[in-house]
Amino acid sequence: MISLRHIPYHFCLAIFLCAPLPVFATPAITCHCFTDRSYDAARPTAADPYFLANAQNSFLAAAYKVDKKSIVLSKQRGTSSDDLWLAHGIASRSGRSADSLLQTKQTKASWNDVLAHLGINTKSLGGKLAGAAAARQPDARLAEAVVDDLLVNNRLLDEQELSALRRSGGTNQEVIISSLLAIKTKKTARQLLQQVKSGSTSWGGLMSKAGMEPASFQKEFSVLLKSR
Structure with a gap:
């Protein structure tokens, strides 16, 4: 069972309301808070949006050495x-x-x-x-x-595998999380993406089998980026 401390919705909302917006910015607001943050076998896809967003934020933070909290806050402000x-x-x-x-x-x-x-x-x-x-x-x-x-x-994917993922309709989030899971499970990213898209499993289900926690995503990516 994957478990992660839930951040209450009202806390997320408070952060957003208190954070000053630049005077020149008028972006559409996209709340980056998620109700479901842990894998539940009875609702296997419920937390997938959180896992996908977390993986993308973690990869961006690791790749450019920026604070992941600042990325989340930027998204809460509408970026x-x-x-x-x-x-x-x-x-x-x-x-x-x-x-x-x-x-x-x-x-x-x-x-x-x-x-x-x-x-x-x-x-x-x-x-x-x-x-x-x-x-x-x-x-x-x-x-x-x-x-x-x-x-x-950074050799997380080769050109052929990446092209296959994009042809299969893989989004940035899906390509990123499948690249990490492929390295952890020794399966191809293409196989993992196809399993999820076919409905035979979910990203949370794959993470549960691999013993992965979303809290470790940034560390996992940082290690991979340094070793390649």
Whole structure:
């Protein structure tokens, strides 16, 4: 049984209400609080949204060495996962800060516009992100490119496996959590994703069998990123 201390909803809400929003920001609010945070065999998929979000936040925090709490708070304030991936991904390749990039994004319709406004050469971004930006792909695709570059460059997935996951409709969250579970279980990420999508198991069920706790995600990713 996977267990994790529940953070009361009212506590999450209080954090959000007390946190000051930038005066220039008017994002849609997306509460990042989850009622179900532990695996229940009687309701095997109930906590999957939490496990998926936790894995993504943990990977982002480990990859860019940022405080995971700040990522959660940013999402509670309305910053999307795509914006966070792109802000940190572009910051790591351009010498600019993620915060300044997010501020610029508040006044622009897309990340392509941000790059153009700041005069950032798409070629300097490197990897899949450079190609996607040069082709002026939508923000969601640019964010996928950031995630894909991290997974491949750090050898958590190879190109073939990653392509198979994306062709199967794997989201950033699903690709990230399946890459970690594949390493822990010695199965392929593609097999794990297909099992979940077919309804034969859930992410919580896979974690339970692997003896994994969501609280360990960031540490697991940090170790993997250092060893590769």
